[in-house]
Amino acid sequence: MNSLFASLPTTVFETMSALARAHDAVNLGQGFPDDPGPLDVRQKAAEAVLNGWNQYPPMMGVPELRRAVAAHYRDWQGLDLDPEAEVMITSGATEAIAGALFSLIEPGDEVVLFQPLYDAYLPLVRRAGGVPKLVRLVPPHWRLTEEALAQAFSPRTRLVLFNNPHNPTGRVFDHEELERLARFCTRSDAVLVSDEVWEHVIFDGREHLSVLALPGMRERAVKIGSAGKIFGMTGWKVGFVCAAPALMRVLSKAHQFLTFTTPPALQHAVAYGLAKERDWFLSTRAGLQRSRDRLAAGLSSIGFNVLPSAGTYFLNVDLAPLDAALRDEAFCRTLVERFGVAAIPVSAFYAEEAIDTVIRFCFAKADSTLDRAVERLEAVS
Ligand code: GLN
Numbered sequence: 001m002n003s004l005f006a007s008l009p010t011t012v013f014e015t016m017s018a019l020a021r022a023h024d025a026v027n028l029g030q031g032f033p034d035d036p037g038p039l040d041v042r043q044k045a046a047e048a049v050l051n052g053w054n055q056y057p058p059m060m061g062v063p064e065l066r067r068a069v070a071a072h073y074r075d076w077q078g079l080d081l082d083p084e085a086e087v088m089i090t091s092g093a094t095e096a097i098a099g100a101l102f103s104l105i106e107p108g109d110e111v112v113l114f115q116p117l118y119d120a121y122l123p124l125v126r127r128a129g130g131v132p133k134l135v136r137l138v139p140p141h142w143r144l145t146e147e148a149l150a151q152a153f154s155p156r157t158r159l160v161l162f163n164n165p166h167n168p169t170g171r172v173f174d175h176e177e178l179e180r181l182a183r184f185c186t187r188s189d190a191v192l193v194s195d196e197v198w199e200h201v202i203f204d205g206r207e208h209l210s211v212l213a214l215p216g217m218r219e220r221a222v223k224i225g226s227a228g229k230i231f232g233m234t235g236w237k238v239g240f241v242c243a244a245p246a247l248m249r250v251l252s253k254a255h256q257f258l259t260f261t262t263p264p265a266l267q268h269a270v271a272y273g274l275a276k277e278r279d280w281f282l283s284t285r286a287g288l289q290r291s292r293d294r295l296a297a298g299l300s301s302i303g304f305n306v307l308p309s310a311g312t313y314f315l316n317v318d319l320a321p322l323d324a325a326l327r328d329e330a331f332c333r334t335l336v337e338r339f340g341v342a343a344i345p346v347s348a349f350y351a352e353e354a355i356d357t358v359i360r361f362c363f364a365k366a367d368s369t370l371d372r373a374v375e376r377l378e379a380v381s
Helices: 012-022 037-048 061-076 093-104 119-128 146-152 174-190 246-257 266-274 277-301 328-339 367-378
Strands: 087-090 110-115 130-138 155-163 190-197 221-226 239-243 314-318 358-362
Touching: 012 174, 037 087, 037 266, 061 087, 061 221, 061 239, 061 266, 087 093, 087 328, 093 155, 093 190, 093 221, 093 239, 110 119, 119 130, 130 146, 130 190, 130 266, 146 174, 146 328, 155 174, 155 266, 239 246, 277 367, 328 367
Parallel strands: 110 130, 110 155, 155 190, 190 221
Antiparallel strands: 087 239, 221 239, 314 358
């Protein structure tokens, strides 16, 4: 077989989790919590299965969930969405991203992406015929600068695939950076597709600002969210897409032929979950923030250079100050094979000119798991 996809390696998350299992390692690689998720939401899903919500639901999603998504984003992000015309449910955010690329661009259109980038983005852009234009974010600040944007945007830019809060850097882009991005999108007349799956996983009192709330973006932005990330149940694969009706009509055409629908029992449970009281979301955040601080303190105490993390399940460590010769991929392999801790080399998130001295740890784990990882890593330093 000689296709674009035939030449792709297996995703780093799958590879690292398999290595972690083989070496009985503490898995701080692939981003998933080791907590089973909120009991009441899981109970709702079980009840919905038992009550017979098992046939094809409406293609756009069950009405209860579409209304719950609109209400949730009104309460949390001040957005005014019409659940009938502007909200669609997908089988995870990745389906939503693939669908947006397949339906909104034509072969040869330029697509702006941000490096480091989540590993699914680039193969999907290429498969859709897009010509990738990469904006480079640089540690430790990973800022969205005027110069970097100016290099990637052109009058041929049709679509921008953005991610905020940002995986793998843990960056939450600020108001000024987001408005700068919006200006570039308007100038190029491009659609802004914004992967906001980490919108609830933000720390230190931050508030999420959706691209849909930015000046000029209401009609040209597509917001993508994920119940898996909001409730810490990453296998659920229930995503939400929000966009103005003209865009939504196009996006729905991709969804109808990709997965068509999403398991209705899970949709009912998510509708229930999104209406949970404010405190639940805030205390979930606070718990993850404590885990971030625990891992950061542990890693710093044994000599790692921990970079700031404002959101997501991840924090990064810069290896450069430890030993200029260390390369992230080799280091991660040694970590998992010899020390029993799995992490993700950040170079896996680059298409070109990779920064290869940074590694990513997932802190969405029980204290005992984080402590065990730090104990094992003590032997490295
Ligand atoms: N989003 C997860 C992460 O960044 C991985 C998802 C996957 O395994 N494909 O770790």
